[in-house]
Amino acid sequence: MKDSSPSNSPSPFLPFSLSPLRELLFPLIAVVAAFLVGGIIVWMVGDSPLLVYELFFSSVFGSLDGIGYTLFYATPLIFTGLAVAVAFKCGLLNIGAEGQLTMAAFATAWVGLTLPHTNPYLVTLLAMMAAVVVGGLWSGIPGVLKAKFGAHEVITTIMMNFIAVGIVTYLTQYYYKRQGDPILETLPIAELKDGALVGPHLPRMHALLAPLGINFPERLPLNIAFLLALLMCVLVYVFLWKTKWGYELRAVGISGTAAEYGGISITRNIILAMLISGGLAGMVGINEVLGYRYRYYDGFSASYGFTGIAVALLGRNHPVGVFFAALLFGALNRSSLFIDIFTDNVSKDWVVILQAIIILFVACEAVFRGGAKRLLGGKV
Amino acid sequence: MSNETKPAVEMRGITKRFGEVLANDCINLAIPAASIHAIIGENGAGKSTIMNILYGFYSADEGEIFVDGDQRSINSPREAIALGLGMVHQHFMLVETLTVTENIILGAEPTTGIAIDYKKARARVREISEQYGLKINPDARIADLSVGQQQRVEILKTLYRGARLLILDEPTAVLTPQEVHEMFAILRGLKAQGKTIIIITHKLAEVLALSDHITVMRDGKVVGQLATPDATAEKLASLMVGREVLLRVEKAPAQPAATTLEVKDLALTDKQGHAALSAVSLVVRSGEILGIAGVEGNGQTELIEILAGLRAPSAGEVLLQEKNINKLDARQRKQLGVAHIPEDRHRRGLLLPFDLASNSILGVHRNAPISGAILLNQKFIAERANRLVQEYDVRPPNIALAAKSLSGGNQQKLIVAREMDIKPNLILVSQPTRGVDIGAIEFIHKKIIEYRDNGAAVLLVSAELDEILSLSDRVIVMYDGRIVGEVDPKTVTEEAIGLMMTGGK
Numbered sequence: 030m031k032d033s034s035p036s037n038s039p040s041p042f043l044p045f046s047l048s049p050l051r052e053l054l055f056p057l058i059a060v061v062a063a064f065l066v067g068g069i070i071v072w073m074v075g076d077s078p079l080l081v082y083e084l085f086f087s088s089v090f091g092s093l094d095g096i097g098y099t100l101f102y103a104t105p106l107i108f109t110g111l112a113v114a115v116a117f118k119c120g121l122l123n124i125g126a127e128g129q130l131t132m133a134a135f136a137t138a139w140v141g142l143t144l145p146h147t148n149p150y151l152v153t154l155l156a157m158m159a160a161v162v163v164g165g166l167w168s169g170i171p172g173v174l175k176a177k178f179g180a181h182e183v184i185t186t187i188m189m190n191f192i193a194v195g196i197v198t199y200l201t202q203y204y205y206k207r208q209g210d211p212i213l214e215t216l217p218i219a220e221l222k223d224g225a226l227v228g229p230h231l232p233r234m235h236a237l238l239a240p241l242g243i244n245f246p247e248r249l250p251l252n253i254a255f256l257l258a259l260l261m262c263v264l265v266y267v268f269l270w271k272t273k274w275g276y277e278l279r280a281v282g283i284s285g286t287a288a289e290y291g292g293i294s295i296t297r298n299i300i301l302a303m304l305i306s307g308g309l310a311g312m313v314g315i316n317e318v319l320g321y322r323y324r325y326y327d328g329f330s331a332s333y334g335f336t337g338i339a340v341a342l343l344g345r346n347h348p349v350g351v352f353f354a355a356l357l358f359g360a361l362n363r364s365s366l367f368i369d370i371f372t373d374n375v376s377k378d379w380v381v382i383l384q385a386i387i388i389l390f391v392a393c394e395a396v397f398r399g400g401a402k403r404l405l406g407g408k409v
Numbered sequence: 410m411s412n413e414t415k416p417a418v419e420m421r422g423i424t425k426r427f428g429e430v431l432a433n434d435c436i437n438l439a440i441p442a443a444s445i446h447a448i449i450g451e452n453g454a455g456k457s458t459i460m461n462i463l464y465g466f467y468s469a470d471e472g473e474i475f476v477d478g479d480q481r482s483i484n485s486p487r488e489a490i491a492l493g494l495g496m497v498h499q500h501f502m503l504v505e506t507l508t509v510t511e512n513i514i515l516g517a518e519p520t521t522g523i524a525i526d527y528k529k530a531r532a533r534v535r536e537i538s539e540q541y542g543l544k545i546n547p548d549a550r551i552a553d554l555s556v557g558q559q560q561r562v563e564i565l566k567t568l569y570r571g572a573r574l575l576i577l578d579e580p581t582a583v584l585t586p587q588e589v590h591e592m593f594a595i596l597r598g599l600k601a602q603g604k605t606i607i608i609i610t611h612k613l614a615e616v617l618a619l620s621d622h623i624t625v626m627r628d629g630k631v632v633g634q635l636a637t638p639d640a641t642a643e644k645l646a647s648l649m650v651g652r653e654v655l656l657r658v659e660k661a662p663a664q665p666a667a668t669t670l671e672v673k674d675l676a677l678t679d680k681q682g683h684a685a686l687s688a689v690s691l692v693v694r695s696g697e698i699l700g701i702a703g704v705e706g707n708g709q710t711e712l713i714e715i716l717a718g719l720r721a722p723s724a725g726e727v728l729l730q731e732k733n734i735n736k737l738d739a740r741q742r743k744q745l746g747v748a749h750i751p752e753d754r755h756r757r758g759l760l761l762p763f764d765l766a767s768n769s770i771l772g773v774h775r776n777a778p779i780s781g782a783i784l785l786n787q788k789f790i791a792e793r794a795n796r797l798v799q800e801y802d803v804r805p806p807n808i809a810l811a812a813k814s815l816s817g818g819n820q821q822k823l824i825v826a827r828e829m830d831i832k833p834n835l836i837l838v839s840q841p842t843r844g845v846d847i848g849a850i851e852f853i854h855k856k857i858i859e860y861r862d863n864g865a866a867v868l869l870v871s872a873e874l875d876e877i878l879s880l881s882d883r884v885i886v887m888y889d890g891r892i893v894g895e896v897d898p899k900t901v902t903e904e905a906i907g908l909m910m911t912g913g914k
Contacts, residue, residue, distance in 0.1 A: 267784075271784050271785055272780075272783050272784055272785060273783075273785055276767070276770075276785060277774070279763075283760045283762055283763065284756065284760055284761070286753075286756045286757050287759060287771065289739065289757075290717075290719065290749070290751060290757040290758065290771070291739070291740070292743060293740075
């Protein structure tokens with residue numbers, strides 16, 4: 030009798046509507062609940078939860094700085110969140126975004142260091158392409174291994190992370206570091222000369238908004254890569270839900286046997302999904318190298334690749350959800366320093382705890398739904 | 410033994426809700442002792458629910474159960490067994506690597522101190538087997554037994570535990586015609602020795618041949634209770650469906666024309682070196698239905714999947730309209746007009762979480778105008794899906810619903826709609842009406858014949874012999890990966906074809 034009553038709930042795969050309220054309800058509850066639990070923790074260590082909440086909101090929304098930094102911190106997480114989401118839609122768990130973005134960031138810097146800067150715009154463009162291509166290839170390898178030999182992508186992608194760090198550290202240390210530099214970083218690809226940045230790079234938001242009469246502080250590292258991230262949200266959405274390729278990719282993610290029946294190649298789509306996923310992860314390198322540091326800097330990634338999994342999970346593997354989840358995590362990053370400084374006992378690790386609680390609640394969704402089902406006597 | 414005046418089991422006013430769904434609505438049921446009682450109804454009519462309540466899997470929201478005249482509350486299968494009830498499920502619950510005796514005593518091991526008393530158990534199993542004519546060797550391994558024998562082991566298991574009332578869920582679904590006859594003989598024997606039997610089924614012919622009383626259920630209610638001599642297949646079918654149903658497939662004689670499909674010496678050897686198919690050759694002409702009879706697992710699945718482009722053969726040729734299509738994949742074959750209604754609609758035929766619109770394009774999703782060069786044509790897809798849902802009476806007709814929320818019959822109608830919409834030359838149909846209600850069966854059969862009459866060649870595989878014989882214009886029989894003969898569906902007897910199906914020719 031399980032299937033005798035067709036439920037009237039719209040399917041989340043309906044191409045026309047996103048049924049956003051229903052889908053976002055649970056992540057929203059998870060976030061609110063996490064903040065409440067986080068408040069209890071603050072109270073237990075002897076500080077005022079209200080003060081911490083106030084610090085969170087004021088540090089994020091209280092100034093252009095707050096908004097700028099929040100968006101800047103959110104940018105890499107949008108990329109990695111989308112990367113994980115695309116792979117997931119094909120039934121794959123890409124744990125290797127960290128390695129993919131590391132390789133991509135180095136490749137970006139390498140293009141900037143290797144090509145002559147006669148036309149910095151062209152070099153910038155090529156460096157961006159390098160990020161996408163190298164990120165994509167780095168995750169394409171596990172994709173091929175999975176598609177052709179059935180090697181599990183969780184194992185291979187995580188191993189590829191270590192290989193990536195090894196290669197990049199070696200190259201930086203022995204070939205691309207400035208002599209005597211105690212920091213593990215490459216030579217810069219763009220440098221300040223007479224107050225202007227010379228060399229391939231992406232303009233910051235300041236430069237973009239100034240012609241519109243908006244005085245966005247120049248010191249803020251928020252750059253064009255953020256707009257690229259927004260564009261990617263749109264493109265990923267269109268690709269997955271509006272194109273025949275996205276349809277095939279999602280079909281493979283739902284049922285390999287049914288996809289095969291529909292003449293859809295499982296092999297091809299697994300590889301395609303991993304290429305796209307890695308390409309998206311690789312775009313973190315664009316933000317980092319071309320938009321912010323203008324060099325490859327060892328350990329630049331604050332675990333963006335892994336946080337991307339949490340972002341995708343919270344965002345329901347949907348570009349809109351990923352965007353908002355990345356904003357939330359960006360805001361938490363932004364506020365952590367303020368919370369650390371302006372409270373007596375709460376350290377910035379509170380934010381990490383909060384993120385963990387959010388994920389815990391989201392992961393518990395099935396349990397909660399089951400509970401609700403029992404309460405309502407069967408169907409929900 | 411049993412008291413003639415008191416029914417073996419009586420259920421009064423049983424009501425069971427799953428959320429908003431009323432699965433059983435005030436069911437009254439009295440089963441006379443030492444009789445065979447059939448409970449029939451379509452999928453979702455509530456017949457399994459009422460039996461699961463009796464067997465203690467579910468508890469009823471309202472109502473009372475009487476066993477041998479005493480009111481009882483049955484809260485678990487263990488309590489049901491203690492009251493002398495036994496249930497044989499459609500899917501056997503046997504451990505393949507253990508022997509018959511080991512399986513039977515599992516969970517109820519006779520012991521001498523802490524050691525299991527196998528000797529005593531084996532003797533008891535042998536004794537029961539002989540008493541009821543089950544012909545089961547207590548020391549045989551389950552894996553070595555045929556499906557029919559395994560089912561008898563299940564019956565033996567319930568008897569060993571002292572069952573006086575046996576509930577059998579779709580007992581003949583997995584049996585060959587011969588095995589069905591043997592099963593009937595055994596059930597009649599059990600009745601003669603005072604056992605009470607309830608069978609849940611949807612096969613009307615078997616109900617009429619076997620039972621003493623019939624309860625018909627529809628939409629969670631009892632809609633008819635009658636003695637078998639008063640029943641006819643037509644009467645039962647219309648009670649089950651709630652309207653007049655055409656049970657016999659009405660079709661004009663076939664008008665076969667040119668050869669559409671020709672299969673030459675097809676072979677398939679699996680990784681273990683076992684031949685799943687050997688030297689299969691057949692021809693299906695335009696305007697005819699070729700049925701493949703056979704017990705499941707004798708190569709039919711592999712044959713259809715090779716023809717659909719889902720598997721590569723080890724040897725042999727597949728010609729579609731005289732063109733070799735061996736190298737073409739499933740989508741390319743669909744372009745050439747090969748429709749495929751797969752045997753497993755959940756694994757193959759549908760993307761269950763996707764909505765009906767998305768499911769309606771599976772396999773044709775790259776064709777113009779469904780898709781442009783890049784973007785899917787959402788408007789066209791929606792219009793087409795709405796048209797298909799209307800034409801093929803898919804209920805509820807809401808293309809935004811997930812495919813998994815539809816009943817089996819409606820899921821199947823959606824697949825049939827999608828496959829027929831390509832205007833096929835060749836239709837590969839596998840188990841088209843499995844798990845599908847009578848109303849939908851009638852509809853699907855009509856559609857298959859309609860397309861045959863329009864000139865399509867149809868290759869039909871079904872485990873339901875009735876379906877094969879009534880629908881097909883020609884019938885071939887498969888056994889152990891080979892075609893063992895061709896029969897005329899109009900004249901062949903069930904015995905003759907059954908013998909061929911078990912390789913006995």
